[in-house]
């Protein structure tokens with residue numbers, strides 16, 4: 001894809017920052033010695049970027065800002081998808097939803113800290129008994145009590161939860177069974193969190209549980225003063241799915257480059273392995289998958305929910321496919337722990353699960369195309 005001068009400048013700035021600063025910070029984040037949050041703050045102050053911001057009315061600037069957001073996610077995912085997930089949840093899902101749907105007062109109270117990477121945000125939908133069937137099986141409930149709501153229940157698999165400070169929590173309203181979102185602070189009495197889970201990948205991103213035990217949430221913390229439909233959650237899920245697809249693309253792009261370069265250098269039987277047609281076949285198929293994925297990732301304008309699901313389904317699988325092919329081309333070396341392709345392959349699998357599993361994307365696509 002040909003980039004214009006502005007795009008090249010932005011791409012180079014992001015790439016330089018990620019391949020030096022983020023790359024250097026990654027081993028400590030992966031081992032758990034460092035949390036991803038100080039780096040969020042650093043990125044926000046040094047790159048001056050925030051995922052949730054708009055770009056005013058100028059159409060050209062808006063298009064550039066949207067492209068830059070996509071590119072930023074790609075550049076992060078090329079280096080450390082786990083960091084990208086923690087950052088994307090705090091800024092994209094927590095702050096992004098408050099920015100889109102919050103009241104003026106909510107925006108003033110919560111956005112500055114979240115957008116500067118100073119406050120850790122979480123987005124809480126999944127529960128122990130409500131994963132793929134998040135809405136119907138939801139048990140977390142809110143009951144109105146004067147100028148407060150009383151929140152009870154628990155959420156699990158929540159990105160950033162063990163260190164979360166602001167939780168956007170979806171709960172069932174007792175009165176009419178509608179789903180509503182509440183902004184809950186860690187400091188509210190009755191909120192507690194569990195220890196970080198030990199996971200296969202995305203190790204730079206802490207994941208865990210959060211519990212609500214008779215938590216009194218002020219009524220003014222009902223997101224957007226209360227939306228009684230699921231459109232808000234659906235829009236949020238569409239945004240999450242697009243973000244996940246972009247991360248899958250970043251992983252695939254980096255793994256493809258590593259495998260291609262390695263194949264040209266690795267000599268076996270007197271030739272670089274890239275001379276062997278069986279290796280060329282693998283590289284060619286990786287490239288085809290990558291170029292198909294690119295179509296979704298750089299799509300301009302708002303994607304429909306159908307296209308967001310189609311893109312997420314396809315590109316998440318491309319991420320896993322290309323990362324595993326890259327391990328294969330690197331042979332035994334690719335299988336060594338802490339090789340970039342080994343880590344990226346473990347991280348890639350999460351993209352097929354989070355934000356709705358492959359099966360849920362397929363079912364949603366089918367529902368839309370048959371409606």
Ligand SMILES: Cc1cc2nc3c(=O)[nH]c(=O)nc-3n(C[C@H](O)[C@H](O)[C@H](O)COP(=O)(O)OP(=O)(O)OC[C@H]3O[C@@H](n4cnc5c(N)ncnc54)[C@H](O)[C@@H]3O)c2cc1C
Nearest residue numbers: 123124125126131132157158159207353354355356357359
């Ligand atoms: C690292 C990580 C971070 C996460 N971060 C967040 C977060 O920040 N916030 C949040 O709210 N959630 C988060 N999640 C949760 C994630 O969205 C859920 O794990 C996911 O939606 C699947 O739910 P589940 O794990 O309960 O699986 P289940 O729903 O129990 O599914 C198990 C299997 O059954 C299949 N299945 C389920 N229903 C059907 C059906 N109707 N037809 C066919 N197959 C079906 C699924 O596809 C899957 O293969 C995170 C998960 C992980 C692992």
